[in-house]
Amino acid sequence: MRQLCKGNVAIVKGAILAGCRSFYGYPITPASEITEAAALYIPQVGGTFLQAESEVAAINMVYGAAAAGARVMTASSGPGLSLMQEGISYIAGAELPCVIVDVVRGGPGLGNIAPEQSDYFAMVKGGGHGNYHNLVLAPASVQEMADLTTLAFELADKYRNPAIVLADGFIGQMMEPLELEYRESAPPEKPWAVKGTPETQKNLISSIYLEPDDLEDHQRKLEAKYKRAQQTEPRWELYDTGDADILLVGYGITSRILRSAVEAARSQGQRVGLFRPITLWPFPSEALVKAASTVREVLVVELSNGQMVEDVRLALNGKVPVEFYGRTGGNVPSVEEIHADVLARMSVMFEREMLGRMMPVQ
Amino acid sequence: MSQDSKAMVKEAEAPAGYETVHAKSPVFYDIYERKAELKNQTHYCPGCGHGVAHKLIAEAIEDLGLQNRTIFVSPVGCSVFAYYYFDVGNVQAAHGRAPACATAIKRTCPEKIVISYQGDGDLAAIGTAEIVHAANRGEKIAVFFVNNAIYGMTGGQMAPTTLVGQKSTTSPWGRRPVNEGYPLHMAELLSTLEAPAYVERVALCDNKNIMKARRAIRRALENQRDGVGFSFVEILSPCPTIWGKEPVDARRWVLEKLVPAFPLNVFRDRKLDTSPSTMPPQRTVTDVLEISAKDESAQRVAVQHPHHFREYTIKVAGFGGQGVLLLGQLLTEMGMREGLEVSWLPSYGPEMRSGSAHCHVCLSKERIGSPLISHPDVLIAMNEISLRKFASQVVPGGVILYNRERLPADFALPQARVICIPASEIADKLGSTKVTNIVLMGALLEETECLLPDTAMSVLETKIKKLDLLEIDRQALAAGRNFIDSHVRVGAVSQPDGFAY
Numbered sequence A: 001m002r003q004l005c006k007g008n009v010a011i012v013k014g015a016i017l018a019g020c021r022s023f024y025g026y027p028i029t030p031a032s033e034i035t036e037a038a039a040l041y042i043p044q045v046g047g048t049f050l051q052a053e054s055e056v057a058a059i060n061m062v063y064g065a066a067a068a069g070a071r072v073m074t075a076s077s078g079p080g081l082s083l084m085q086e087g088i089s090y091i092a093g094a095e096l097p098c099v100i101v102d103v104v105r106g107g108p109g110l111g112n113i114a115p116e117q118s119d120y121f122a123m124v125k126g127g128g129h130g131n132y133h134n135l136v137l138a139p140a141s142v143q144e145m146a147d148l149t150t151l152a153f154e155l156a157d158k159y160r161n162p163a164i165v166l167a168d169g170f171i172g173q174m175m176e177p178l179e180l181e182y183r184e185s186a187p188p189e190k191p192w193a194v195k196g197t198p199e200t201q202k203n204l205i206s207s208i209y210l211e212p213d214d215l216e217d218h219q220r221k222l223e224a225k226y227k228r229a230q231q232t233e234p235r236w237e238l239y240d241t242g243d244a245d246i247l248l249v250g251y252g253i254t255s256r257i258l259r260s261a262v263e264a265a266r267s268q269g270q271r272v273g274l275f276r277p278i279t280l281w282p283f284p285s286e287a288l289v290k291a292a293s294t295v296r297e298v299l300v301v302e303l304s305n306g307q308m309v310e311d312v313r314l315a316l317n318g319k320v321p322v323e324f325y326g327r328t329g330g331n332v333p334s335v336e337e338i339h340a341d342v343l344a345r346m347s348v349m350f351e352r353e354m355l356g357r358m359m360p361v362q
Numbered sequence B: 001m002s003q004d005s006k007a008m009v010k011e012a013e014a015p016a017g018y019e020t021v022h023a024k025s026p027v028f029y030d031i032y033e034r035k036a037e038l039k040n041q042t043h044y045c046p047g048c049g050h051g052v053a054h055k056l057i058a059e060a061i062e063d064l065g066l067q068n069r070t071i072f073v074s075p076v077g078c079s080v081f082a083y084y085y086f087d088v089g090n091v092q093a094a095h096g097r098a099p100a101c102a103t104a105i106k107r108t109c110p111e112k113i114v115i116s117y118q119g120d121g122d123l124a125a126i127g128t129a130e131i132v133h134a135a136n137r138g139e140k141i142a143v144f145f146v147n148n149a150i151y152g153m154t155g156g157q158m159a160p161t162t163l164v165g166q167k168s169t170t171s172p173w174g175r176r177p178v179n180e181g182y183p184l185h186m187a188e189l190l191s192t193l194e195a196p197a198y199v200e201r202v203a204l205c206d207n208k209n210i211m212k213a214r215r216a217i218r219r220a221l222e223n224q225r226d227g228v229g230f231s232f233v234e235i236l237s238p239c240p241t242i243w244g245k246e247p248v249d250a251r252r253w254v255l256e257k258l259v260p261a262f263p264l265n266v267f268r269d270r271k272l273d274t275s276p277s278t279m280p281p282q283r284t285v286t287d288v289l290e291i292s293a294k295d296e297s298a299q300r301v302a303v304q305h306p307h308h309f310r311e312y313t314i315k316v317a318g319f320g321g322q323g324v325l326l327l328g329q330l331l332t333e334m335g336m337r338e339g340l341e342v343s344w345l346p347s348y349g350p351e352m353r354s355g356s357a358h359c360h361v362c363l364s365k366e367r368i369g370s371p372l373i374s375h376p377d378v379l380i381a382m383n384e385i386s387l388r389k390f391a392s393q394v395v396p397g398g399v400i401l402y403n404r405e406r407l408p409a410d411f412a413l414p415q416a417r418v419i420c421i422p423a424s425e426i427a428d429k430l431g432s433t434k435v436t437n438i439v440l441m442g443a444l445l446e447e448t449e450c451l452l453p454d455t456a457m458s459v460l461e462t463k464i465k466k467l468d469l470l471e472i473d474r475q476a477l478a479a480g481r482n483f484i485d486s487h488v489r490v491g492a493v494s495q496p497d498g499f500a501y
Ligand SMILES: Cc1ncc(C[n+]2csc(CCOP(=O)(O)OP(=O)(O)O)c2C)c(N)n1
Pocket: B076, B077, B078, B079, B095, B118, B119, B120, B121, B122, B123, B146, B148, B150, B151, B152, B153, B154, B159
């Protein structure tokens, strides 16, 4: 049965379906509805909700709950995520599974509360200290806010790693139909957790490795885990890419606008396609290379000054020209704006081609 | 040399095979396997208070039979490696955050014994917020606060508890209150809070006081075993190495300098709080997530509506409080119930504060791309500002519903068709200005036939539980529809009073 649901609320519903019964958070626009929904729902299904004194405390509560074996989450937006970075690094170092939601708003500093995608670097590239990666999922609809949150819990447990749901102000505030199906969630056994039982008495949750060789070994182990994730977890979506001349690349809310831009272009006979990364880490590089193998140009669109575009360039490694179109400050490009930009690029592209053909052969 | 320190020396000196004066508690590992080298001895300096505090805690855990239920949270500081020694569940936490970490461990495992063990830098500087709030929430944990008036691990920097005049590497001329303020009294500070059950300060300075410390530590753990509440023991503790003193002199310094500055006292000692606490209602997951089957019938729509569009977009705009966002949500819900793909995107944030609000509603037969609408098919302008701001965005041939009897005199007519409807006045007459948005909804449905009035009523019925309010809504919906019927269809009012084509 479909229910009309806000993106932020869908996150909590997806979490509860995944068996999450612990939430520690601190309010911030545009993520507060997550904390509010958690406060309302989680205690009613027998779970723990606590409003922490800060995001610093919240993430360390997440650390504690995860150490004790709970499926646990927190949610915030840019400034809160900045405060959480130390804790996320500890969580990654101690290999604790948890889910962290970032409903991205405008930055840097206090910025504003309108949507941006400017936390890509902070979430996808790490942000905290040390060698580690977060698993990062980017929902583009209310349904995916729930589904990818559920998936985030599964991946977090599978890899014993923090998983981030990277949304934006619009996806968080939007309402769309949400279809949920009840199923028994079965969080895996966590024999490594510290539960205050005779069986777990010898367990230790820590990220300290005093001896350089030990720390190096630990990091190699992490690295191997990240490699495995890179091989099996990339997720993406293609739209009309088959015969595209220009391939648009965008995630989250931007991908929705790009989808409409593709439709607008196609309705006028222009061959434009869309590649939407669903996992931002691991980045679906191979799939992108494949999708871009026959296009003439790739246009990356982000609500940032150009962050994901670096991963696109790395993936394509000079094989195709990669251009960038960004809006920031809470400005979101309109479909018409993107379509016009695509048209302009196409005409330059064709003009160049015509000129090339007309050049006398030496 | 006092009796006690002789015993200490003996114990420290006794290598394997020698007579042991004090047996090691089985709560300690026999051999410290987690330590890289010298696995038979601790990493603490001779005479360090941490060793004594560890011993007292281990013995209390042993005596109370709590070993296989205990979770020990080690901080960052000299005791960061407490997990080398304690044969209990161990969690190492970030600098200062042990109380937050312990909070969540305890809430995850309420029956277990959770200990947060922290130094003065950890607890009274970087982790001040965490300890104050854990105490203020009355977390049922035990906190052992080792106050040695200095940062040990990082090599002797000033702590918040460093005495006035005491030299450290970061207060090279002695702590000067004008520059660094005064020593922080955590036990006193926490005992100003209502929630803590037990707060005591003890000192590891001589036998008598060590026995008091032993009792306090035991007490804190008993409290937790019995579910009494937040227990905090501040332990004044020697750090001979950084203080540059012999172990015995360091103990004396605790007695002579630290104790006068940090008076020993039981600041709080409360029995089990038995006042009843309210529990939230418990419901099933399917109920809480609203995915139980029983709602299904309410949402089924009897009539299939052959929507005349592939995609239809509506922008609703007005002041906050006019029900702008709600009207959008209702339309979205109706679209969903009629089997369409739908999206609702609100304006949020600073714009809302200044009093204006708008939202985008998208109804579609196919998967919706952008939920942002640059050119709506319909604008519902609930005030003049919205009309002026958004009228030009409406597609040529689109519809503008304007909540007034007539257009502003200087208003340049857009390419869309404008219908003026005094919805607020109609709503007032029905007895509630609040249903202005429903009057406009009636007008929208009648004029554009984008969704069915029946669906509107079925949505309103599920949203509005009070029957008298529902009745007003029903009338408002009808009034909006009638207005269109009698005015547009009959053409009773001519432009520019009512309509502008
Ligand atoms: C975020 C952060 N800042 C600084 C440090 C460095 N640091 C480690 S321990 C410590 C102070 C320890 O002093 P205290 O808590 O009094 O414990 P002691 O070593 O005296 O037992 C500091 C500043 C750190 N580990 N993390």
